[in-house]
Amino acid sequence: MGSGHDLGKNCCLWQAEPQPAGTSDDFVPLKGLGPAPADILRSLVVVVIGLGAVGARLFVQLARLGIGTLVGIDPDDYGPESWQTQPARRWTDAGASKARRQGEIAHDANPGTTVLTFHAFAQDVPLWVFRAADVVVAAGDNLELMVWAGVSAAALGKPLLQGAVFGEQWLALVRKYPLEHPAAACPACALGTREWSLLRERHGCDPQTARVQGIEPTRTLPPVCSLAASLLAGELLRAVLPAASQGTDAEELDYCLLTHRIWQTKYARNWQCRCPHERWRQIDVAGPPSETTLEMLLMDATYDIKPRPLVAPNGPTSLVSPTVQIRGETPFASFTICSHCGMEVAVRRFAKVGDSVGQCGCGETLRAIPMATRSVIPSHEIRHCLGIPLSELGVPAGGAIGVATEDLSTYYFIGQPPLVCDFRKSRPLPVKPAGVV
Amino acid sequence: MWKLREAEDLMALAEKAARLTVLELDLQGDLTFVYRIHMPVPRTPVNGQLQIGREAVFHLVYQESWLWESPAGWGPLGLLFPPDPYHPEAKPALRGALCLGRLPPGTRPREIVLLGYYMLSLQAIQLNELDPSGVLNMSACDYFRAHPEFVPLTRAGLFEDLESRKETS
Numbered sequence: 001m002g003s004g005h006d007l008g009k010n011c012c013l014w015q016a017e018p019q020p021a022g023t024s025d026d027f028v029p030l031k032g033l034g035p036a037p038a039d040i041l042r043s044l045v046v047v048v049i050g051l052g053a054v055g056a057r058l059f060v061q062l063a064r065l066g067i068g069t070l071v072g073i074d075p076d077d078y079g080p081e082s083w084q085t086q087p088a089r090r091w092t093d094a095g096a097s098k099a100r101r102q103g104e105i106a107h108d109a110n111p112g113t114t115v116l117t118f119h120a121f122a123q124d125v126p127l128w129v130f131r132a133a134d135v136v137v138a139a140g141d142n143l144e145l146m147v148w149a150g151v152s153a154a155a156l157g158k159p160l161l162q163g164a165v166f167g168e169q170w171l172a173l174v175r176k177y178p179l180e181h182p183a184a185a186c187p188a189c190a191l192g193t194r195e196w197s198l199l200r201e202r203h204g205c206d207p208q209t210a211r212v213q214g215i216e217p218t219r220t221l222p223p224v225c226s227l228a229a230s231l232l233a234g235e236l237l238r239a240v241l242p243a244a245s246q247g248t249d250a251e252e253l254d255y256c257l258l259t260h261r262i263w264q265t266k267y268a269r270n271w272q273c274r275c276p277h278e279r280w281r282q283i284d285v286a287g288p289p290s291e292t293t294l295e296m297l298l299m300d301a302t303y304d305i306k307p308r309p310l311v312a313p314n315g316p317t318s319l320v321s322p323t324v325q326i327r328g329e330t331p332f333a334s335f336t337i338c339s340h341c342g343m344e345v346a347v348r349r350f351a352k353v354g355d356s357v358g359q360c361g362c363g364e365t366l367r368a369i370p371m372a373t374r375s376v377i378p379s380h381e382i383r384h385c386l387g388i389p390l391s392e393l394g395v396p397a398g399g400a401i402g403v404a405t406e407d408l409s410t411y412y413f414i415g416q417p418p419l420v421c422d423f424r425k426s427r428p429l430p431v432k433p434a435g436v437v
Numbered sequence: 438m439w440k441l442r443e444a445e446d447l448m449a450l451a452e453k454a455a456r457l458t459v460l461e462l463d464l465q466g467d468l469t470f471v472y473r474i475h476m477p478v479p480r481t482p483v484n485g486q487l488q489i490g491r492e493a494v495f496h497l498v499y500q501e502s503w504l505w506e507s508p509a510g511w512g513p514l515g516l517l518f519p520p521d522p523y524h525p526e527a528k529p530a531l532r533g534a535l536c537l538g539r540l541p542p543g544t545r546p547r548e549i550v551l552l553g554y555y556m557l558s559l560q561a562i563q564l565n566e567l568d569p570s571g572v573l574n575m576s577a578c579d580y581f582r583a584h585p586e587f588v589p590l591t592r593a594g595l596f597e598d599l600e601s602r603k604e605t606s
Contacts, residue, residue, distance in 0.1 A: 147505055147542075188505060197541045199507045274505040274543060325466055342520075353511075371515035371533045375500040376466040 010119035012100050014107035016068070027066060037241055038066055044240060045069040047133040049122045049149060051102040052076070053085045053218045054163045055139030057229035060087070063106040063113045065233070070106055071133065072117040073125055074098040085218045085225060123148055127329050128398040128417040130156055131282065135236055137161045139229070143191070144199045147275065150186035153179040155280045155409075159239050162187065163232035167220030170257040172228035174235050177250045177267075182279055185250035189270035196274075224257055231255065280402070281410040288415035289391035289399065294326065294382070297401055297412050326382060327402045328395060331373040333357055334381055340364035347372070348385055350394035376404075390414055439504065440464045443546045450547050454595045457550075460494065468499040470546060471517065475599070476558055477590040481521040482580065487587055494518040495553055496533065499546050508544075510536040511573070514553045525562055525581065528573035536573050538563060551595060560589040 027038055044067050048055050051074040059072050076098050083090040086098075093101060103117035118125050122138075122145060130136060130152055138149045141164040153160040160177040178184045218225070231253065250267035269277075283300070285292055328350035335346050338360040347357045351368040358366045377385060385393060395401060398417025403410050444462055447470055451459045454474075461471035471494065478490035494517040503513070515533035516522055526536040537552050555561040564578045581588055593599050 144507060151502075151505065196543060199542050276505075353509075369534070370511050371496055371498075371517075374467045374498065375502065378467075379465040 010097075010099075012103055012117045012119075014103060014111075014115040016114040017111040019112065030065075033237070034241060040241060041066045042068040044134045045071065045132050046135050046137060046236065047071040047073065047130060048137045048139060049073045049145065050139040050142075051098045051117075052140060053220060053222070053225035054165060054228045054232065055137075056087050056098065056102045056105075057226055058137065058139060058163065058232050059102050059106050060109050061229060061233045062236070063110040063115070065237070066110065067113060069114045069116070069132075071129055072099050072102055072106070072115070073120065073122045074102075074117075075119065075121045082218075085220060085222055126396070126398060126417065127152075127156075127400045127411070128413055130158065131413065132417075133158055135159050135161065135239055137163070137232060137236065139163045139232065141165075143187075143195060146187040147191075147199065150177060150179065150188055151275050153177065154182075154184075154186055154275070154277050155411075156282070157279055160187070161232060161235055161239065163228045165218075165220045165224045165228050167218075167224065170221065170224050171254055172224050172231055172257070173252060173254040174228065174231040175250070175252045175267075176235055176239065178239075178248055181248045182277070183269055184248060185267040185269045186273065186275050186277060188275045189250075189273045190267055221257075227255060227257065278409055281408060283410060283412050285412050285414045288397055289395045290389050292390050292414055293387055294390070294393070294401070295386040297403060298324070298326075298386070300410075300412075323406055324382075325376040325402075325404045327376045327404070328393075329400050330355075330394070331368070331375055332377045332381070333368040333373045334378060335372045336366045336369050337372075338362060338364050338366060348381060348388075348393070439501070440468045443468060443499065444470075446545065446547045447550070450550060456599065457595065467501075468497075468546065470497040470499075470550075471495070472497070472550070473518075474554060474595070476554065477599075478519055478557055479523045479559065479577075479587065479590060480519050481523045487523065487580070487584065489590065490519045492518070493522075493557055495550070497546060497549055497553070499549075503542060503544070505542050507542050508540050510538045510540060513537065513540070513544075513546075513549050516557075522557070523574070523577050523580070524557065524559075525564055525574050525577045526556055527577075534573070554595045558590050558593075559587060560592065562588065 029038065046062055046067050048059050048070065051059055051072050055074070059070060062070055078086070078088045078093045078096050078098060078101070080094045082088050083093065087105065088101065097119040099117035099119040103115045107113065107115040136149060136153050136158050138146055138160065146162060149160055157180045160179050162175040163173070165172050177186060179186060252265045252267065254263040330350045330352045333347045333349060333351045335344055336357055337344050341360060341362040341364065343360060343362070345358070345360060345366055347366070347368065349357060351357050353368050353370050353373055355368050356365050357368050360366050390401065395414055397415040399414050401412045401414060403412070441464070444464055447462065448459070451457050451472065456475040458473045460473055461469065463469040473492055473494045475492050478493045480488035480490050482488060496515040496517050497513055499513055511534040514535045514537060516527065516535055517533060528534050535553060535556065537549065537556065559581070562581065564582055566575055566578050591599060593601060
């Protein structure tokens with residue numbers, strides 16, 4: 001069993017291993033895939049969200065297909081009953097991380113695949129991971145996750161696939177959302193009032209565990225889960241191989257193992273959809289966060305997006321406009337209040353509620369509090385943050401900063417991320433003109 | 438556009454509610470609405486006797502993504518005053534955070550104002566410590582279970598005069 005490198009923050013990496021010297025090429029072309037599919041598959045990065053009864057079976061299938069880089073994400077551990085429906089060992093896997101275990105299994109099946117796993121909620125995984133993906137796959141029926149995945153896939157221009165099961169009806173289904181096309185439907189386009197009201201189910205009150213994990217174990221029959229995983233693998237091949245027929249419509253395919261009936265449905269884009277269906281402009285910034293400032297990003301944004309000087313309310317020409325909104329991957333904490341002495345302390349950095357943001361003069365650890373965290377940097381704070389290196393604002397290497405104007409959002413990916421990513425599109429930022437605030 | 442629509446809605450609510458005073462409405466970045474309500478507020482007991490304040494200053498922040506994502510219960514609403522609320526859904530360690538429980542995506546700011554009022558006046562409270570979405574202060578749970586005479590602090594709705602329901606306050 002290959003042992004992965006524990007990269008901290010619940011992340012584990014298994015690097016692709018070269019074929020042992022002296023062995024013949026054991027990768028034979030599979031029937032029906034067309035010419036040279038191995039090269040195409042080897043160049044792909046596929047992100048699988050959810051490594052349970054459907055996702056875990058898909059994960060190992062993708063490794064056997066020869067996908068170059070597999071990323072698996074799951075926040076859960078195996079329960080004592082998981083072995084009945086999921087590819088886990090009875091007794092020995094109970095309590096183990098699903099992500100780590102499935103990473104081991106996939107890499108063991110094909111050591112030539114690079115496998116990266118996150119034992120975390122998908123919403124907390126760095127954005128560069130999804131940006132590096134060629135296809136994003138969500139295995140499960142968590143509506144909240146699907147809505148989030150749809151918004152993110154549309155923003156990054158990635159195709160999104162979903163596989164799920166309905167145990168009572170022995171029903172396996174797969175949905176395709178070709179969100180690389182701006183006019184495609186997203187998972188939220190078909191939601192009605194009832195589905196939206198169900199989305200409130202998975203939040204806890206403790207900021208450290210705000211997303212509550214599912215407590216109801218999967219009890220769907222393994223053959224139904226296997227079928228959903230196989231349908232999903234087939235749909236993924238159709239999405240990435242040029243020989244397969246491609247459409248721009250979102251589609252759903254249901255197969256009932258009880259009746260052997262098949263339903264195929266197309267989803268139309270809902271123009272009243274609550275989700276933004278917004279495509280971000282994405283720019284790589286070559287310099288690391290320690291050498292990049294918000295000022296540099298804003299100059300790029302103002303000159304590229306709106307080629308006109310922006311005038312601040314107090315007179316002088318400024319890069320800061322009330323219409324420009326700046327956000328990171330985590331909320332922005334303006335200040336915090338010491339829970340011990342009650343002192344208000346300016347923080348000015350990106351941090352999730354409950355994260356440590358420094359130390360108070362009294363010695364107490366300061367933590368980001370809900371009242372002082374915002375999804376965007378408040379306009380009166382931007383000026384204070386302009387010249388500060390992004391690393392001091394809490395932006396890690398590979399982290400993203402979003403700059404949104406009225407009609408366009410630009411995301412800057414700062415520096416080299418710690419792991420797999422494609423930086424062929426890198427370009428330097430413009431030089432700062434003299435005299436600009 | 439959604440911020441303008443919600444801001445108009447909030448101002449209409451403020452006009453209808455005589456006890457609500459708007460202190461700040463900011464549409465830059467997240468929608469921010471700071472308001473004061475003249476109302477009874479549970480404060481930390483002194484010698485076992487619940488202290489009751491006369492007004493509360495709320496701090497509502499609404500992120501655009503909450504139109505399609507469910508906010509955490511403690512996400513939208515905080516309390517700027519009083520600094521020592523004694524309430525099952527207010528966590529002392531995270532000052533000012535008020536937990537409104539499970540909120541579906543698209544819950545409008547106006548509804549959050551109403552939820553906050555009914556929660557803080559103890560007209561709608563959660564005393565089940567085992568509920569993962571609702572309770573932030575265990576000792577307040579115990580206290581109000583042992584002192585049902587404080588529940589609610591008033592029966593007056595937000596649009597009503599407190600005096601009209603004085604028999605219960």
